[in-house]
Amino acid sequence: MLGWEAADVLGRNxxxxxxxxxxxxxxxxxxxxxIFNAFREALPCRIDAEVFWRRDGSAxxxxxxxxxxxxxxxxxxxxxxxxxxTGRRAAAQALQKAKDELEQxxxxxxxxxxxxxxxxxxxxxWSEKVREDERTRIAREVHDxxxxxxxxxKMDVNWLDKRLSEQGQREPAEAEAMRTEIRAEALRIAAxx
Numbered sequence: 147m148l149g150w151e152a153a154d155v156l157g158r159n160x161x162x163x164x165x166x167x168x169x170x171x172x173x174x175x176x177x178x179x180x181i182f183n184a185f186r187e188a189l190p191c192r193i194d195a196e197v198f199w200r201r202d203g204s205a206x207x208x209x210x211x212x213x214x215x216x217x218x219x220x221x222x223x224x225x226x227x228x229x230x231x232t233g234r235r236a237a238a239q240a241l242q243k244a245k246d247e248l249e250q251x252x253x254x255x256x257x258x259x260x261x262x263x264x265x266x267x268x269x270x271x272w273s274e275k276v277r278e279d280e281r282t283r284i285a286r287e288v289h290d291x292x293x294x295x296x297x298x299x300k301m302d303v304n305w306l307d308k309r310l311s312e313q314g315q316r317e318p319a320e321a322e323a324m325r326t327e328i329r330a331e332a333l334r335i336a337a338x339x
Contacts, residue, residue, distance in 0.1 A: 147230055149201030160226075164198045169205065184212040184224035194231060207235045295338065302335050 148164055155163060161176045168174050176182055180191040194209035210228035214221050309328055313321050 147200075147206070148198065163201075165196070166199060167197075167205075169195075169197045169207075181210065181212040181224070181226055184214040184226075185221060188214040188216060188221050190214065198228060207231045299335065299338075302331060306331060 150163065159176075161174075161179050161182060165179060165181065166174055180189075180193055183189040183191065190211070190213045192209070192211045196208060196210070197205040198208045198210075199205050207230070208228045209231045210226060212224050212226045215223040215225060306328055309324055313324060316324060
């Protein structure tokens with residue numbers, strides 16, 4: 147995985163060969179290296195956010211562990227194991243990208259639904275205004291029509307009242323003709339819708 151033969155690495159500083167730089171290419175001082183803390187301070191570690199460098203200069207994502215080998219209280223060395231997690235990182239990045247895209251789509255859909263809800267509210271308000279305007283218009287028409295009918299009825303009742311009050315002054319034949327005329331007027335008034 148590192149591109150080195152076993153004979154090429156014997157006796158060499160593995161940090162300088164494989165762990166000399168951070169993922170962004172910045173120099174990684176050996177004093178900051180968690181692997182060497184197992185040698186120096188007997189501190190075990192497990193890291194999954196760094197890279198190892200191949201002989202050809204390319205890097206790959208690794209998860210590594212470094213555990214001290216102790217002889218009593220004396221550190222004699224360390225066991226370092228590592229796994230290439232390039233595939234896992236790619237899968238995690240793909241998952242994150244899919245999650246980000248899904249969140250973006252959810253945000254867009256939410257915005258669309260909010261806009262549609264706003265339009266629906268506007269439509270409901272407009273519909274209510276139209277209904278109220280129509281009620282007002284119909285009420286005005288009914289008021290005007292009923293007012294006209296009532297005025298006409300009042301005039302008819304006044305006419306009837308005047309004719310009836312004059313009945314005593316008429317001759318019997320004239321009074322009978324007036325009663326017939328009054329009945330006809332009463333029937334016409336009764337037939338009004």
